[in-house]
Amino acid sequence: MMTAHTPNEASPNTGALSSVVMWVDRGVVIAGTAVAITALVIMFISLMAEVVVRYFTNQGMGWPTEMPNILFPWLVMGGIVLAAQRGQHIAVTAIQGMVGRGGNRVLLIGHQVLIAATFFYLAWVGLDVLEITGTEVYPVTGITAKWAYLAMIAGFVGLGITALTTLVRLLLASDPLTVRAHHIEEDV
Template identity: 30%
Template sequence: MKRLERIFVSANGWALILILGAMPLIVGANISLRYLTGHSLSWADEAARYLMIWMTFIGAGLALRMGAHVAITNLQDSLPGPGQKILRGALVVGLLIFFGFMVSVGIEYAQRMQFQLTPALRVPFLYVYAAMPVGFLLLIVHLLLIAPQFVRAGTYKGAAPVQGDAAMREGANG
């Protein structure tokens, strides 16, 4: 199971790397062509925009796994140990319900847009809107993988502390 999780996280990370790499290549090629030849790629801005949308939704799960989303922990910190676990468990259940709802909404949006084409690329908007259900489905998988450790200990699986992170927290608290 650990091996499958590592493969899943690695594949998710590589998808982000490929998307993030494609965006500056497309925009850079467009800028170079515009200044060198006087002509630009009519689809470059649109492609970069849609890649940014996909990158955001695909990357949200990895950010969740690392604890990189905004969190306000005042209530949790004020509760005793068992209360903290109950609150974190309720949070996981609430997030799973919300993510599941958003998968369903995303599928509905994508289906509505399947026949409309993007202006420059001329591909169905279905492929753009599919980022939403795919991203929220990835969020569900990531959350399920980190939930046991998060509920028990309040930590995230695979969350490696950033160098100087502990010193920053101590400075903020002190």
């Protein structure tokens, strides 16, 4: 016999699904943070080493000047994914004020489906770009440009996963406008 749940009553599957979503989001945040911080630290150290060597020897090492070309895309995409996880991208909310809670839920769910489809598609298409950029080689390090372009694919996948977890959150939330809503007070 099936029992009906009221909207405020969570089913056992809802709790498990919510836990999975939180675990996936936590993994995306940890990965994005690690990528952004690692890229930033390596760029800083390599460029600082280049400055020190150039100061003492009047010659450059060469390879540090290639690091920003390789690592800056990773820093940017890590930041973009983190902003999406925190709901800190610019949003136009004019329509949200005109529709009720149910309308907002439909609007935001459709939005997340579109975002997920777009970014997973871009990641798929990006695989072709990797093959093309694999022939470009940075002269000093010998690293191919595909490592820089791989950042875009990883970022697109991160954004697609964030859209899917946001979609689940929208389905489970009593108020869709609170999903990924970030408040300054939470940081204090």
